[in-house]
Amino acid sequence: MADWQTERAALVGNLLAKFSGYKEIDKDVTSTGQIPIVQKEKYLRCELMAGNVDDLTSGMVLGRYTVKVTLYLIVQKFDYETFKSDILKNLNIILNTYNYNLIDGVSFTAVENRQAEASFTLEVGASS
Secondary structure, three states: OOOHHHHHHHHHHHHHHHOOOOEEOOOOHHHHOOOOOOOOEEEEEEEEEEEEOOOOOOOOOOOEEEEEEEEEEEOOOOOHHHHHHHHHHHHHHHHHHOOOEEEEEEEEEEEOOOEEEEEEEEEEEOOO
16 A cells, blocks of 8 residues: 555656646646736646545545646637547546546636636545
8 A cells, every 4th residue: 555645646647648748736826816928838736635544434445545636728829628628538548547536527617718727536546
């Protein structure tokens, strides 16, 4: 059973391998305010929501972690539908490749006309 840092490193590596061009960040970029008009960035953020490493009575599988993943796209002009279909296509490949469980589907948000985000919750760990 791997600890959270090991599972996180594996998860981020797997996500970045499939979602090319994204960079890992630690903060929510929607809360940073104004975005420069010429900026074009893709960010990925993984946030631990819950974990079970020792409680057999919690209802969670032992050694599994619940992780919220948020993907941000910041660009001057983009096609929102293409963004959504790319996220879903790559996420399906990841789910079919690794022992990750998707919890509650994928949420998409268009922020202004230059930013979009996709967020989803995964259960990872225990020989992912």
